Amino acid sequence: MNLVNQYRTHFCGEVSEQEIGKEVRVAGWVENIRDHGGIKFLDIRDHSGVVQIVVYDDALLNEVSRECSLTASGTVVLRDEETVNPKIPTGTVEVKVSELTVLGKVLESLPFEVPLSRETKEDVRLKYRFLDLRNPKVHENIVLRSKVISFLRRKMTDLGFLEIQTPILSASSPEGARDYLIPSRRHPGKFYALPQAPQLFKQLLMVSGFDRYFQIAPCFRDEDARADRSPGEFYQLDFELAFASQEDVFKVAEEVIGETFSKFSDKTVTKAPFPRIPYAESMLKYGSDKPDLRNPLLIQDITDLFEGTAFKPFQNKIVRAISVQDCGKQPKSFFEGMLKFAESIGMKGLGYIKVAEDGVYQGPINKYLPDEKRNELTRRAELKPGTVVFFIADEADAVAGLAGQVRTELGRRLGLIDESRFDLCFIVDFPMFELDPETGETVFTHNPFSMPQGGMEALLTKKPEEVLAYQYDIVCNGVELSSGAVRNHRVDIMKKAFEIAGYTEEELETKFTSLYHAFQFGAPPHAGMAPGVDRMLMLLTGEDNIREVIAFPMNSNAQDVMMGAPNEVTEQQLREVHIRLRK
Numbered sequence: 001m002n003l004v005n006q007y008r009t010h011f012c013g014e015v016s017e018q019e020i021g022k023e024v025r026v027a028g029w030v031e032n033i034r035d036h037g038g039i040k041f042l043d044i045r046d047h048s049g050v051v052q053i054v055v056y057d058d059a060l061l062n063e064v065s066r067e068c069s070l071t072a073s074g075t076v077v078l079r080d081e082e083t084v085n086p087k088i089p090t091g092t093v094e095v096k097v098s099e100l101t102v103l104g105k106v107l108e109s110l111p112f113e114v115p116l117s118r119e120t121k122e123d124v125r126l127k128y129r130f131l132d133l134r135n136p137k138v139h140e141n142i143v144l145r146s147k148v149i150s151f152l153r154r155k156m157t158d159l160g161f162l163e164i165q166t167p168i169l170s171a172s173s174p175e176g177a178r179d180y181l182i183p184s185r186r187h188p189g190k191f192y193a194l195p196q197a198p199q200l201f202k203q204l205l206m207v208s209g210f211d212r213y214f215q216i217a218p219c220f221r222d223e224d225a226r227a228d229r230s231p232g233e234f235y236q237l238d239f240e241l242a243f244a245s246q247e248d249v250f251k252v253a254e255e256v257i258g259e260t261f262s263k264f265s266d267k268t269v270t271k272a273p274f275p276r277i278p279y280a281e282s283m284l285k286y287g288s289d290k291p292d293l294r295n296p297l298l299i300q301d302i303t304d305l306f307e308g309t310a311f312k313p314f315q316n317k318i319v320r321a322i323s324v325q326d327c328g329k330q331p332k333s334f335f336e337g338m339l340k341f342a343e344s345i346g347m348k349g350l351g352y353i354k355v356a357e358d359g360v361y362q363g364p365i366n367k368y369l370p371d372e373k374r375n376e377l378t379r380r381a382e383l384k385p386g387t388v389v390f391f392i393a394d395e396a397d398a399v400a401g402l403a404g405q406v407r408t409e410l411g412r413r414l415g416l417i418d419e420s421r422f423d424l425c426f427i428v429d430f431p432m433f434e435l436d437p438e439t440g441e442t443v444f445t446h447n448p449f450s451m452p453q454g455g456m457e458a459l460l461t462k463k464p465e466e467v468l469a470y471q472y473d474i475v476c477n478g479v480e481l482s483s484g485a486v487r488n489h490r491v492d493i494m495k496k497a498f499e500i501a502g503y504t505e506e507e508l509e510t511k512f513t514s515l516y517h518a519f520q521f522g523a524p525p526h527a528g529m530a531p532g533v534d535r536m537l538m539l540l541t542g543e544d545n546i547r548e549v550i551a552f553p554m555n556s557n558a559q560d561v562m563m564g565a566p567n568e569v570t571e572q573q574l575r576e577v578h579i580r581l582r583k
Contacts, residue, residue, distance in 0.1 A: 007071045007103070013049020015076060015090050024095060025073040026051055027103070029134060030066050031115065041094075044072065045134070052079070052094040060100040067114060067131070069104035072097045122547075127561045129552055141541050141549050148264060148537060149216055152237050155256050161214040161239060166201035168194060168218070178222035180232075183577035194220035197530065200514055202240040203449070203487055206526040207518045214239040216533065224558075227545050228479060228535055231558035236482070240528030246470050246486050249527045250274070250426060253474055257481070257531055261422045264540050270424040274474075278429040287320075287404020289430075292478030293423035295411035297322055299392075299403045305377055306393075311368040313348065317393040320403040323381035324410060327388040328354050334413065338390070341409050347402055351391040355383050365391060397437065408478070422476055422539065429453070430471040433464040433500060444501050446471045449515070450485035452497060459496045474531060476539055484529025491519045 008027040015024060028046035040055045042064070053072050055061055064070065074097040085091035111128050112120040117135040125132040132138055153163065172179045172193035179193040195201075197219045205213045217238040225231040237256070241248055254272035261269045275293070282289050285298050302321045306314045335352070342350035353363040361374065361383075369377065381389045390410070392403040411417050432452050434445045442464045450469040452458050458467050470486035488494050494516075498508045509516045537549035547553035554560050574581065 008046075011048035012044050012046040012051040013089060015051045015093060015095065017078070017093055019076040020078060020093065022076055023073065024076055025071060026053070026095060027069070027071040029069050030064060033064070033066060044070070045136070047139070049090065050088055050136075051090045052085075053097050053100075054094050055097045055100065060097065063102045063105055064100070065106050067110060067134070068102055068106045070100060070102045072100040074098045123555055123561055126547075126553065126555055129562050133551065138548070141537070141543070142551050144264065144541065145533075145537050145549055145551075148260060148540070149533065151260060151263060152216065152256065152533070155259065156214040156237070156239065159212070159252060159255070161212040162210060163215055164205060164210065164213050165215060166195070166198040166205075166217070170195045170201075180220045180222055183579055185577050188578040196221050197236070198238050199449075200512075202238060202528060203526065204514060204518055206240055206242040206487075207521070207523045209242075211242050212239070217530070222558075225554070225556040228538060230534060230546050230550060231554050231556070235533040236530040237533060238528070238530040240526055242524045242526045244486075244525065244527045246428070246472060246527060249484060249486075249529055250276075250472075253426075253482075253529060253531070257424065257474065257476075257536075260536065261424075261476070261540065265422065267420050267422050269422045275425040276428050277425055279427055279431065280429070282427050283400045283404075287400050287402070287407055288478070289427050289473065290475050290478055290480045291425070291427075292408065292411070292417070293425060294418045294421055294477060295407065295416055297324060297407050297411055297416065299400075299407055300380060302377060302380065302391075305369065305373045309368050311365060313351070314368075314391075314393045318396050318399040319391060319393045320399055321377075321381055321389050321391055322403065322407055322410060323383065323387060323389045324414070325382075325384075326386045327414065328356065328386040330388075330414075337413065338406075338409065342392075342402075342406060345402060345405050346398075347392070347394070347406075350406065351393075353377075353383075353389050353391075355385050355387045357385045359385055424474065424476045427473040427475060428471075429468045430473075431465060432467040432469040432471075432497070435465065441502055442500055444497075445469075446483070447485045448498065448501065449488050449494075451488045452493065455490075456493050456496060459493065459500060464500050470527070472529070474529065476536075479535055479539060481535055482529045482531035484527070486525070486527040489519055489523040489525055491516070494519065 007025070009025045010019070012026050012028050015026065026044055028044040031043040031045045031050060034041040040061060042053050042055065043050050044053055053074065072095065074095045076093050077096050079092055079094050111124055111131065114131055114134045117125055117132045118137060133142065157163070169182060169192040172181065172191060173196055177196055179196065182192040182194065184190045184192060198215065198217050202213050215238050217236055218233055219236060220233050223229065223231060239252065241252070250273070254274055258269055258272055277291070279289055282291050284301060287299050300321045303319045306319050309315060339350050351363070351365045353361055353366050356362055377383065377389070383389060390406060392399060392406055394402055431445050432450065433442050435441070436443045446469065450471045453468040453470055472484055473480050474482045488497065495505055495508065534546050534549060538546050541549055543549060552560070552562065559565065
């Protein structure tokens with residue numbers, strides 16, 4: 001792309017052999033300066049890439065330093081053969097400079113070397129994020145973010161979805177995570193809240209007669225940070241369909257998410273239809289409702305094989321097994337390492353049986369298995385020479401999660417995870433209700449506004465913990481990208497569901513006023529989901545931390561160290577919104 005302005009005629013990264021012999025002007029930041037005895041070579045970086053310029057006149061370099069911005073003009077020439085840099089697109093050419101002007105001086109010491117910024121402490125990077133973003137890899141992540149969001153918008157529009165913006169100032173939600181509250185100046189003692197998600201608004205849009213809605217929605221939750229969760233705010237591809245079923249949502253997600261991963265990655269992506277895995281099956285086979293399907297190891301329930309066992313750690317416990325082929329030759333340090341890992345996640349040990357090359361079973365647990373049960377274990381776990389079967393035993397509410405962590409760690413240590421794939425799946429059939437472990441009361445498991453499978457009949461005839469909901473997650477490589485649901489659009493079913501969870505009709509009407517009243521006026525069946533944009537980008541870039549794909553993220557302590565937020569405000573500002581601080 002050719003430019004015509006006073007600072008540049010070409011982007012740095014686009015100067016090529018086609019311009020040899022031509023006069024060009026480039027502008028950017030000085031990444032590096034090399035002195036070759038009277039000749040200085042400068043690497044100039046801009047948004048598009050890097051080009052080398054050559055300066056023969058030292059007088060042109062007054063006030064030039066690394067990371068200053070400048071504009072330079074000169075003739076494009078071929079580099080000498082020994083100086084060609086095949087790592088960059090402009091590596092065969094350079095600009096022989098005749099004129100150079102510093103546009104922005106560097107007046108302070110650099111807090112870090114820009115090309116090495118990713119090796120700097122995070123808070124220093126975030127304080128000087130404007131410098132950190134000059135790092136080509138960091139810059140590249142944000143460029144990719146823009147491209148992905150543009151693609152998502154085009155794709156959703158092509159599928160007939162209408163982009164509609166929903167309010168940022170809204171009412172506080174009585175359920176879910178903590179809200180960010182905004183005091184009202186006009187209404188003393190009352191507060192707005194930043195939306196945790198556009199959930200209620202998008203459902204109201206379906207009631208309003210819009211057929212297909214979407215937006216790249218900002219969401220605000222006062223939650224602690226994790227590697228895959230940004231504190232404060234995040235973005236999601238929020239969409240909803242009227243007169244739709246669960247499968248209608250899945251078809252949209254398969255096309256949009258599948259094509260996004262295929263377009264912006266060279267990895268193999270799961271073909272539609274994505275696997276549908278019931279929640280109960282996922283918790284048993286993978287020990288998680290966010291399974292990494294790249295890991296071939298599966299978990300089996302073998303509790304029955306140890307009923308009445310004399311082995312005390314397994315007495316009155318749920319017992320799960322993970323069978324690993326060709327593991328028997330691992331060194332002693334491998335098994336010791338797995339034991340330490342098991343203890344680090346709260347297990348008291350990690351028993352195993354190893355099948356020797358001569359077929360003999362080895363391990364202290366072996367002697368507690370009668371022949372008929374050992375034969376049954378051999379059949380179920382497909383034991384053969386070289387196989388090791390690991391055992392996880394604990395209470396029912398803990399054993400699945402522990403087994404899942406052991407499965408993941410085994411896959412990692414044994415190199416079983418295929419990094420060349422994006423494996424996507426839907427987790428379906430979530431339970432509608434569960435018992436609160438502290439109170440014993442029946443509470444909603446997931447989304448209280450989901451349609452129960454079986455409708456009113458299921459609520460009237462089944463035990464609450466047996467009722468399944470039309471709730472679903474989309475998972476990629478062990479990362480939850482989104483949750484969603486077929487919404488409960490019938491007031492009678494909603495009343496009954498909330499009654500089971502301990503709500504009165506008055507509480508339902510008071511806490512969820514908008515939906516309660518809107519559903520009195522011919523609400524259509526509707527369903528949707530909201531894949532997380534930040535998490536998709538985290539997977540596409542291969543980053544371990546979500547902050548690497550956000551232009552100006554907060555740190556892990558929910559602070560913006562560059563802007564100084566959160567910060568104190570004046571007494572006058574507090575008075576205007578009728579707030580007095582408690583000391």
